[in-house]
Amino acid sequence: MQIDWLAFTPGPALVGGMLLGIAAALYVFLHGRILGISGIVSGLIHPKMADWSWRVALVLGVLTAPFWAAILFDLHPLQKIDADWLAIIFAGLLVGFGSEYGSGCTSGHGICGLSRLSPRSLVATLSFMLTGFLVVYLIRHLFGFGS
Amino acid sequence: MKKYFSLFSQYLIGVLFGFGLLISGMSNPQKVLSFLDITGNWDPSLLFVMGGAVLVGLAGFYIVSKRSEAFFGGALHIPTRRDISKPLIIGSLVFGAGWGIAGFCPGPAIVSLGSGHLKALAFVISMLVGMAFCQRFFTGQKKPA
DSSP: OEEOTTTOOHHHHHHHHHHHHHHHHHHHHHHOBOOOHHHHHHTTSOTTOOOOHHHHHHHHHHHHHHHHHHHHHOOOOOOOOOSOHHHHHHHHHHHHHHHHHTTOOIIIIIIIIHHTTOHHHHHHHHHHHHHHHHHHHIIIIISOOOO | OHHHHHHHHHHHHHHHHHHHHHHHTTTOHHHHHHHHOTTSEEOTHHHHHHHHHHHHHHHHHHHHHTOSBOTTSSBOBOOOOOOOOHHHHHHHHHHHHHHHHHSOOHHHHHHHHHTTOHHHHHHHHHHHHHHHHHIIIIITTSOOO
């Protein structure tokens, strides 16, 4: 293991992370719900869907965040997407299926679940970190794609 | 009236969450993949994202655990299950594999879509297909979270 000091940005990471925590805390305090993006999105296409307005409001907020960041703070963070189209589509299928079957994603299990000391979310987080590390190792180092 | 305040509040929380993803670097798939690349040139920044989020979240969820209902009214919808089930583990393993391929998870993919990236659109559409497939054959009988 070798740390990429040039890419390492602990300051913005910590500030951004705290904003994520504040959003999750406000959400459960004001609205009584877990701020889990996969669950909120999947509820929109669920066959037993009954409540959609609040889900749409939240997703629209996330969707328009880059617009407000640009308008209000002239902030245009870099977003580099190296995976090719086929990989993107395959990854989307896995992320959609996995978060639905596993009842959550990085926000629901990772942020909210760990914050409320849920054993299920700890297991989920360790599980997705494990395959995340493994897949990047396979793609970058065993098969030698990408940097 | 209260309903509209509540919806507007949810919109603003979505924006705040999106800001967090943008500022932290989570919305940049390349940075996420550099974090997952522990045997290569490792960028540990995302540990600080998680640390910052959970630090604040611990306090927030502790305060809410003392309350019986949400500020805008209604019951608290906080999961109560404690069983470590097979779907929980299998689903999370599959999720992580997809995360490692593209560097996208659901929140950042939506932010990236909002930034106008066509690949994020492709990701979000296939993510919805993956969710719908799972609902159709596995989880469609239980109520949405």
